[in-house]
Amino acid sequence: MIVALLNQKGGVGKTTLALHLAGQWARQGQRVTLIDADPQGSALDWSEQRAREGLPRLFSVIGLARDTLHREAPELARAADHVVIDGPPRVAGLMRSALLAADLVLIPAQPSPFDGWASGETLKLIDEARIFRPQLGARFVLNRCDARTIIARETAEMLAGHEPQLLAATIGQRVAFADAARTGRLVSDLDSNSPAAREIAALAAEVGRIAR
Ligand SMILES: Nc1ncnc2c1ncn2[C@@H]1O[C@H](COP(=O)(O)OP(=O)(O)OP(=O)(O)O)[C@@H](O)[C@H]1O
Numbered sequence: 050m051i052v053a054l055l056n057q058k059g060g061v062g063k064t065t066l067a068l069h070l071a072g073q074w075a076r077q078g079q080r081v082t083l084i085d086a087d088p089q090g091s092a093l094d095w096s097e098q099r100a101r102e103g104l105p106r107l108f109s110v111i112g113l114a115r116d117t118l119h120r121e122a123p124e125l126a127r128a129a130d131h132v133v134i135d136g137p138p139r140v141a142g143l144m145r146s147a148l149l150a151a152d153l154v155l156i157p158a159q160p161s162p163f164d165g166w167a168s169g170e171t172l173k174l175i176d177e178a179r180i181f182r183p184q185l186g187a188r189f190v191l192n193r194c195d196a197r198t199i200i201a202r203e204t205a206e207m208l209a210g211h212e213p214q215l216l217a218a219t220i221g222q223r224v225a226f227a228d229a230a231r232t233g234r235l236v237s238d239l240d241s242n243s244p245a246a247r248e249i250a251a252l253a254a255e256v257g258r259i260a261r
């Protein structure tokens with residue numbers, strides 16, 4: 050399966066969730082390739098940092114920030130159980146290419162009282178891609194979410210019954226994600242039993258069920 054983390058809004062957690070989904074599946078013994086489709090190369094940076102820290106490689110990270118991504122992805126997918134695409138903010142051409150490659154799009158969104166949880170442009174591009182690929186799946190995933198806050202509840206209510214649907218699994222606002230990122234680690238490297246690690250496990254399980 051090819052899963053793409055996309056949202057033209059910047060800083061919503063595309064890279065964080067892409068790395069952690071890839072890591073979770075790799076830990077479970079699956080062959081995973083992560084495509085860094087962002088010219089900023091954040092996932093590649095993470096992977097280099099991980100190598101410098103002498104930590105074991107869990108999955109390969111390939112830089113493919115090109116509009117021809119969709120032509121190269123199927124070949125990578127044949128050699129892997131899962132391909133995870135970390136999408137770029139803004140760049141529409143790359144987004145389109147990622148949408149042509151993906152089986153499932155996950156749209157990380159942060160709880161917000163405004164209409165700020167997704168870029169309307171992102172949803173438009175998904176609709177456009179579905180003209181060619183009606184089977185393309187899409188889900189919102191709430192990130193940096195403190196389920197107890199009113200804003201989180203209101204955002205979840207607003208997205209309920211909305212298309213794309215909201216995943217049941219949500220990811221909290223947790224320093225472990227920022228700490229892990231800086232040192233080429235995943236939250237499960239820091240503490241495999243932490244709330245952050247358990248949230249990621251639940252997310253990967255839910256996404257895996259959609260894929261089957
Ligand atoms: N659940 C979380 N809890 C705490 N910090 C988080 C969480 N998710 C992401 N962050 C932090 O927020 C910042 C932005 O996250 P990330 O880089 O994953 O977003 P992005 O959507 O990939 O951004 P860009 O659009 O620039 O590619 C990073 O510093 C990351 O460590």
Ligand SMILES: [Mg+2]
Pocket residue numbers: 063064065087091135136
């Ligand atoms: Mg990113």
